[in-house]
Amino acid sequence: MLLHTAQETLLLLLLGVSSNVFAYGMDKSIEQLVAMRARAAQEAGGFLPSYLLWSGSALVLCALSAACAQHISSAAVGSGIPQMKCVLAGGARIDHYLSARTLAAKVLSLVLAIGGGLAVGKEGPYVHISTCVAQQLCRLPLFRRLNETEALRRQMLAAGCAAGVAATFGAPVGGVLFSIEVTATYYSVAHLWKAS
Numbered sequence: 369m370l371l372h373t374a375q376e377t378l379l380l381l382l383l384g385v386s387s388n389v390f391a392y393g394m395d396k397s398i399e400q401l402v403a404m405r406a407r408a409a410q411e412a413g414g415f416l417p418s419y420l421l422w423s424g425s426a427l428v429l430c431a432l433s434a435a436c437a438q439h440i441s442s443a444a445v446g447s448g449i450p451q452m453k454c455v456l457a458g459g460a461r462i463d464h465y466l467s468a469r470t471l472a473a474k475v476l477s478l479v480l481a482i483g484g485g486l487a488v489g490k491e492g493p494y495v496h497i498s499t500c501v502a503q504q505l506c507r508l509p510l511f512r513r514l515n516e517t518e519a520l521r522r523q524m525l526a527a528g529c530a531a532g533v534a535a536t537f538g539a540p541v542g543g544v545l546f547s548i549e550v551t552a553t554y555y556s557v558a559h560l561w562k563a564s
Contacts, residue, residue: 401483429484440473448496495532502528
């Protein structure tokens with residue numbers, strides 16, 4: 369029993385750290401893209417070249433974002449929260465929804481979309497990204513037991529939802545409340561300490 373508790377605690381610690389590292393890296397990448405676009409537009413010269421460079425770079429980045437979501441993994445399309453509701457509430461297994469390819473596509477497309485100037489919210493994608501991270505961590509040999517038991521797997525995915533909201537807003541309690549109120553129709557008391 370002590371070994372099982374240690375496994376769950378280690379996985380949750382890795383999930384929290386990984387989610388924050390992803391969020392930090394993505395935020396920094398977005399800042400760099402916007403700064404590079406602004407610098408290039410300012411150095412372009414007059415108003416018209418600056419405007420064309422700024423607008424053109426936005427179009428290119430947004431097109432690349434759509435291409436990443438479409439060609440790397442089409443499961444990365446959309447917010448991610450409705451699918452997580454299905455996974456957590458009914459135990460649905462959506463093909464490739466939590467795969468490493470979907471994780472890569474979601475990260476790249478979100479960075480490119482926001483860097484290109486699209487008004488895309490980060491909460492839904494961060495929830496999806498953190499849940500993908502939780503699923504990938506559960507697949508590691510050390511945590512195989514957690515992935516094979518459906519109840520434990522759902523608890524870890526719910527913790528991934530909470531980690532995504534916490535990484536987005538810097539609000540761990542808000543993440544727990546989100547995973548309780550939005551993503552599950554039945555919320556086990558055992559989820560509470562794991563999600564926080």
